[in-house]
Amino acid sequence: MTKSLTPTPSELPRAALIAGYAGLLPQIIAVMLVFSDSEYRWTGLAAAYGYAAFIFSFLGGIWWGFGVMARKEGAAAALIFILAVAPSLIAFASYLPWIWGWDWPGPSLAWIGMFLMASPLVDRWLMTRCHLPVGWMRMRWHLSLGLGGLTFLLAALA
Secondary structure (H helix, E strand, O other): OOOOOOOOOOEOOHHHHHHHHHOOHHHHHHHHHHHHOOOOHHHHHHHHHHHHHHHHHHHHHHHHHHHHHHOOOOHHHHHHHHHHHHHHHHHHHHHHHHHHOOOOOHHHHHHHHHHHHHOHHHHHHHHOOOOOOEOHHHHHHHHHHHHHHHHHHHHHHO
C-alpha cells in the first residue's frame, strides 16, 4: 500500500517541517557574521534582531489564525486574540531603544530571545482551546528554543 501524498488534516506536512527548520538559517548566518569579527559584525547583530522580531510577530499571526479557527466566543476567545497581538507589540517595544538612542541591540535581542523561548507555552495553552496539528508542539519547542537560544547568544555577544 502506498502512502497518500496529502496529509490528514491533523498532521503537519513535511514541507512545513522543512521550511520551519530552514527558518533557523538566518540566525545561524548572523551568529557566523558576529563570530567572524569582521566589518559585518554589526550587520549580523542588527539583522538577527530584525529577524527574531519578525518571527515573533509572525507567531502572533499564527495564534490569531488559531483563534479564528477555534470559533469560540467570550472571554476565552478574547484572551486568544490578546495573546496574538502581544508579540507584535513586544517586538515594537523592543525596537524603541534603537529609535531613542539607548543601549541596543543587546538588551532587545535578550528580550526577544527570552520571549521566543517561552512562546510555546502559549501554544500549550492554546491546545486546550483549539485544535493544533499532530507534531506542532514538538516543532514549536525545537524552533523556539533554537531561534530564541541563538538570539539570546547574540545578545550576550552584542
